[in-house]
Amino acid sequence: MERVIIKGVGSYIPECVLSNADLEGMVDTTSEWIVTRTGIESRRICLDTEMASDLGCEAARRALENANISGCDIDLIIVATVTPDMRFPATACIIQEKLGCVDIPCFDVNAVCSGFIYALDVARNFLLNNSKMKNVLVIGTEKMSSIVDWEDRSTCVLFGDGAGAVILSRDVGEDSDAGILDVLVGANGSLGRLLHCPIHESAGPIGVSRTDQNKYFIRMEGREVFKEAIKRMCSVAEDVLLRNNLTIDDIACVIPHQANMRIISAIADRMEIPMEKMFINLQHTGNTSAASIPIAIDEALQNGKIQSEDLILTIAFGAGMTWGAALIRWK
Numbered sequence: 579m580e581r582v583i584i585k586g587v588g589s590y591i592p593e594c595v596l597s598n599a600d601l602e603g604m605v606d607t608t609s610e611w612i613v614t615r616t617g618i619e620s621r622r623i624c625l626d627t628e629m630a631s632d633l634g635c636e637a638a639r640r641a642l643e644n645a646n647i648s649g650c651d652i653d654l655i656i657v658a659t660v661t662p663d664m665r666f667p668a669t670a671c672i673i674q675e676k677l678g679c680v681d682i683p684c685f686d687v688n689a690v691c692s693g694f695i696y697a698l699d700v701a702r703n704f705l706l707n708n709s710k711m712k713n714v715l716v717i718g719t720e721k722m723s724s725i726v727d728w729e730d731r732s733t734c735v736l737f738g739d740g741a742g743a744v745i746l747s748r749d750v751g752e753d754s755d756a757g758i759l760d761v762l763v764g765a766n767g768s769l770g771r772l773l774h775c776p777i778h779e780s781a782g783p784i785g786v787s788r789t790d791q792n793k794y795f796i797r798m799e800g801r802e803v804f805k806e807a808i809k810r811m812c813s814v815a816e817d818v819l820l821r822n823n824l825t826i827d828d829i830a831c832v833i834p835h836q837a838n839m840r841i842i843s844a845i846a847d848r849m850e851i852p853m854e855k856m857f858i859n860l861q862h863t864g865n866t867s868a869a870s871i872p873i874a875i876d877e878a879l880q881n882g883k884i885q886s887e888d889l890i891l892t893i894a895f896g897a898g899m900t901w902g903a904a905l906i907r908w909k
């Protein structure tokens with residue numbers, strides 16, 4: 579029986595820590611407000627010279643090492659990002675060159691914080707439908723610091739930079755219940771206005787007025803996003819469990835998008851998920867958008883929260899609005 583497994587995982591978060599105390603000196607906020615409203619204590623921020631491709635490339639190198647394969651073994655690269663180095667070429671192509679994976683197809687996916695789950699679904703379908711492909715590299719990488727308005731206290735405290743990567747591989751084995759069992763994604767474009775960023779140039783809005791700068795930054799109606807996130811993350815998780823005849827009791831570890839502790843607690847409450855099943859690392863990463871879930875998977879593995887044969891449920895939500903969930907039997 580053919581299936582798609584996760585053969586390797588890697589992540590990279592930049593060295594520079596931006597603490598809540600640092601933010602107190604930048605905008606009118608307090609560490610206490612940030613921790614109470616979001617659970618975030620610190621986030622990592624890139625150097626000006628670091629780009630999403632650099633973070634993604636480092637995460638990819640670690641995932642390749644973990645899978646014990648080299649760049650030459652990769653047949654396709656998909657990058658989920660909303661902070662590409664450039665409008666084009668795709669960040670996936672830039673990473674291909676850095677990894678030396680010559681001539682293989684590469685493209686980017688933009689589904690914001692749900693981007694990694696969308697990319698996982700696309701990669702899985704490539705592998706299942708193209709027998710020539712063996713290994714696909716899926717990366718979520720974000721330099722959110724380049725699109726955050728550092729004068730807007732309601733958004734700048736939420737985000738961080740980082741990258742996570744997985745190697746997906748086609749595998750034939752006796753055990754059919756292993757690998758990515760199912761992925762479910764959705765979107766509601768009519769709510770796009772709730773969270774948007776009109777223009778993005780990674781070089782930043784140099785030499786433009788503050789009014790024009792507004793076009794370059796994240797704009798969010800936080801309360802509305804908060805309610806929609808809980809509603810959609812619960813419904814997509816319930817739907818994917820239902821259509822696989824599973825209940826939350828079958829799940830060993832839930833990896834939710836790391837946006838806000840209160841969103842995660844509300845999902846746990848509504849779905850009656852014990853908090854100890856919820857993996858949470860947003861305290862030290864903040865919201866890294868498309869990188870959030872692969873970074874969390876890597877940290878959950880490193881912390882022994884995922885064991886072989888465990889059934890994992892990942893749940894994402896982001897601007898669009900977009901959402902997604904994936905069921906993975908760890909191998």
Ligand code: ACO
Pocket residue numbers: 606607608611612615616691731732733735736773798799800801802803804807835837838865895896897
């Ligand atoms: N420090 C201090 N006060 C602040 C800050 C801050 N950093 N930010 C906002 N406030 C103030 C507001 O100005 C407001 O003051 P007012 O009552 O005098 O007008 C007060 O705090 C309450 O503001 P709210 O926006 O109502 O606060 P809320 O409890 O909703 O929390 C938050 C705001 C944390 C942004 C919340 O709405 C949220 O988490 N929303 C989800 C957003 C999110 O996660 N987005 C990420 C992308 S989507 C995703 O990844 C799921």
